[in-house]
Amino acid sequence: QSALTQPASVSGSPGQSITISCTGTSSDVGRFHYVSWYQQHPGKAPKLIIFDVNDRPSGVSNRFSGSKSGNAASLTISGLQPEDEADYYCQSFTISATLVFGGGTKLTVL
Amino acid sequence: EVQLVESGGGLVQPGGSLRLSCSASGFNLTSYWMHWVRQAPGKGLVWVSRINTDGATTNYADSVKGRFTISRDIAKNTLYLQMNSLGAEDTAVYYCARQLALVTTAQGYWGQGTLVTVSS
Numbered sequence: 001q002s003a004l005t006q007p008a009s010v011s012g013s014p015g016q017s018i019t020i021s022c023t024g025t026s027s028d029v030g031r032f033h034y035v036s037w038y039q040q041h042p043g044k045a046p047k048l049i050i051f052d053v054n055d056r057p058s059g060v061s062n063r064f065s066g067s068k069s070g071n072a073a074s075l076t077i078s079g080l081q082p083e084d085e086a087d088y089y090c091q092s093f094t095i096s097a098t099l100v101f102g103g104g105t106k107l108t109v110l
Numbered sequence: 111e112v113q114l115v116e117s118g119g120g121l122v123q124p125g126g127s128l129r130l131s132c133s134a135s136g137f138n139l140t141s142y143w144m145h146w147v148r149q150a151p152g153k154g155l156v157w158v159s160r161i162n163t164d165g166a167t168t169n170y171a172d173s174v175k176g177r178f179t180i181s182r183d184i185a186k187n188t189l190y191l192q193m194n195s196l197g198a199e200d201t202a203v204y205y206c207a208r209q210l211a212l213v214t215t216a217q218g219y220w221g222q223g224t225l226v227t228v229s230s
Contacts, residue, residue: 001172003154036216038155045205045223046147046155051216089155093215097169099145104154 004029004090004102011108017078020105022090023071028100030071034093037066037075040104041086050075077107085109112136112219114206119224126196126228132189132206132221139182140164143209144189145217146180148202148226158204159191163212173199196228 005023012018022029022037029035037050048057050066053073063078073092077084090102118130132144146158159170159180168180179192189206203223210218 034215036214038217040155045220046217047220048210048216048218051210051214051218055214057210057218087154091155091157091216098171099157099160099215101147101155101157 001094001096001098001100004092004100006088006090006102006105008103009106009108011110012077012080013110014080014082016080017076018080018107020075020077020088020090020107022073022075022092022102024073024092024100025071027095028071028092029068029073031095032093033068035066035068035073036091037064038089038091039086040089046089080109082109112208114208114219114221116204116206116221116224119204119226121227121229122196123230124197124228127192127194128196128226130191130193130204130206130224130226132191134187134189134208137208138184139187139189140184142212143215144180144182145207145209146189146191147205147207147217147220148200149205149223150199150202153202156202160209161189193226196226198228200226201228202226 038046040046054066113135145160205223207217208219
């Protein structure tokens with residue numbers, strides 16, 4: 001159950017778009033459509049922003065979008081806003097019927 | 111409104127045990143998979159365990175398998191995590207979370223977390 005691989009940090013200016021990658025294996029990301037993304041602000045509980053690769057829960061801005069190709073998934077945030085500054089985590093279902101998170105990516109809005 | 115309230119965290123000595131509770135309201139535990147996720151201070155999220163709608167299926171991360179047990183009390187609509195043989199590596203904020211829906215594995219609702227500190 002090795003953690004999925006994410007970049008430690010990314011940054012962008014307000015209004016720009018950024019993409020966060022999430023690399024797994026053929027036993028998790030590559031095998032299942034169950035990739036989720038979570039946003040976490042300091043001291044707060046995580047918030048689900050993308051599920052099943054590219055679906056958004058009710059109330060989540062359409063500036064957030066997800067995709068997957070092979071063993072890698074991506075989260076794109078368009079039209080960056082200051083309140084997007086947070087930590088982002090990907091998660092995947094695995095062949096062992098468990099779940100695994102990525103190491104997390106800190107997004108800085110310059 | 112869905113609400114999840116964790117309790118039971120605190121300071122415990124290495125090798126000790128602790129039981130966390132997660133009181134659920136606004137829905138029935140018999141209708142959704144439930145999860146525990148933890149986060150060590152300053153570190154990332156780590157999935158710990160889940161239990162299915164009828165309580166018959168449970169899954170665990172390798173790091174806790176054999177030491178932690180997830181369960182629930184339907185009458186109290188409460189989820190539990192029994193933690194045994196605790197070590198310093200188990201120090202973390204523990205979140206309970208409800209799956210968004212039956213047809214996905216994503217956790218759509220989260221509690222505020224309860225802090226477990228393992229130290230002598």
